[in-house]
Amino acid sequence: TSPLVIAIDGPSGSGKSSVSKAVARSLGLSYLDTGAMYRAATWWCLHSGIELTDATAVADAVRAMPLVMGVDPAAPTVTVGGTDIGEAIRETSISASVSAVATNLDVRAELGRLQRAAIEEAGHADSFSQGRGIVAEGRDITTVVAPDADVRVLLTASEEARLARRSLEVHGDADAASVEATRDQVLRRDADDSTVVQFHVAADGVVTVDSSDLDFDQTVQAVLDVVAAR
Ligand code: C5P
Numbered sequence: 001t002s003p004l005v006i007a008i009d010g011p012s013g014s015g016k017s018s019v020s021k022a023v024a025r026s027l028g029l030s031y032l033d034t035g036a037m038y039r040a041a042t043w044w045c046l047h048s049g050i051e052l053t054d055a056t057a058v059a060d061a062v063r064a065m066p067l068v069m070g071v072d073p074a075a076p077t078v079t080v081g082g083t084d085i086g087e088a089i090r091e092t093s094i095s096a097s098v099s100a101v102a103t104n105l106d107v108r109a110e111l112g113r114l115q116r117a118a119i120e121e122a123g124h125a126d127s128f129s130q131g132r133g134i135v136a137e138g139r140d141i142t143t144v145v146a147p148d149a150d151v152r153v154l155l156t157a158s159e160e161a162r163l164a165r166r167s168l169e170v171h172g173d174a175d176a177a178s179v180e181a182t183r184d185q186v187l188r189r190d191a192d193d194s195t196v197v198q199f200h201v202a203a204d205g206v207v208t209v210d211s212s213d214l215d216f217d218q219t220v221q222a223v224l225d226v227v228a229a230r
Helices: 016-027 034-047 055-063 092-102 105-121 141-145 159-171 176-193 216-228
Strands: 004-009 030-033 067-070 077-080 133-138 151-156 207-210
Touching (some): 004 016, 004 141, 016 030, 016 133, 016 216, 030 034, 030 105, 034 055, 034 067, 034 077, 034 092, 034 133, 055 105, 092 105, 092 176, 105 133, 141 151, 151 216, 159 176, 207 216
Parallel strands (some): 004 133, 004 151, 030 133, 151 207
Antiparallel strands (some): 067 077
C-alpha cells in the first residue's frame, strides 16, 4: 500500500494542530506542524541577532538553520542544533514576529523544500510511520507544498469561535476581556499572512470542514470521514 498524505490548512484558532495530531494518532501516521517550522525560523533569526527586515540575511540564516522536526503526533518536537525550542516558539514575541519571516519568499521556498522532504520521508519503511504516511498542517499545504496529497482539508471556524479558542489557549479564559486581547493579535497575523498565502477559501478539490459548531471529537471525526470517503 502506498503512503497516505493528508494535508490540512486553516487560519489560526481553527483547531488545526490538535485536530491534525489526533487524526495522525488515530491512523498511525507521522505529523508535521509546518507553522512550528516558521516559528522555529523566527526564533533562530532572533536568536542569531538578525534584523527581520533584512530579507537576504533572514533567508541565508534559515537556509543554514539546523532544524529537526520530531514527527510523532503523541509528542512532536522542534529542535535547532540540539536545543529543544518547542516551548520557546509559542511565546508571544515569536507569534508577533512570525509573519515577517513567513512573508519572505526565499524562506517559504526553503521551508517548503524541507516540508516536501519530510512528507517523502514518511513514505519510507524505516520512518516513524513505517511508511504509512503523514498529516501535514499549515497554511499552504493543500495548495503549494502538497497539492497532490491524497486528502486535502481546509479547516475553518467562525471568527468568534476562533478567537474564543485562541483566548482559552493563551489566557486560559474566554471572557470578554481575554477575547478582546486575543483579537488584535490573531486577526493581524491572519491579515499579514494572507498577503502571501491564501487559506480562507478552499482551493479546487479541497474539502472544507467548518468546526464552528462542532466539539473537538466531532471535528476529528469529520476529518476522518473525509479520509474514509476518498
Ligand atoms: O500554525 P501557526 O499559527 O503556528 O503558524 C505560525 C505562522 O507560520 C503563521 O502565522 C504563518 O505566518 C506561518 N505559516 C505559513 N505557512 C504555513 C504554516 C505557517 O506561512 N504552511
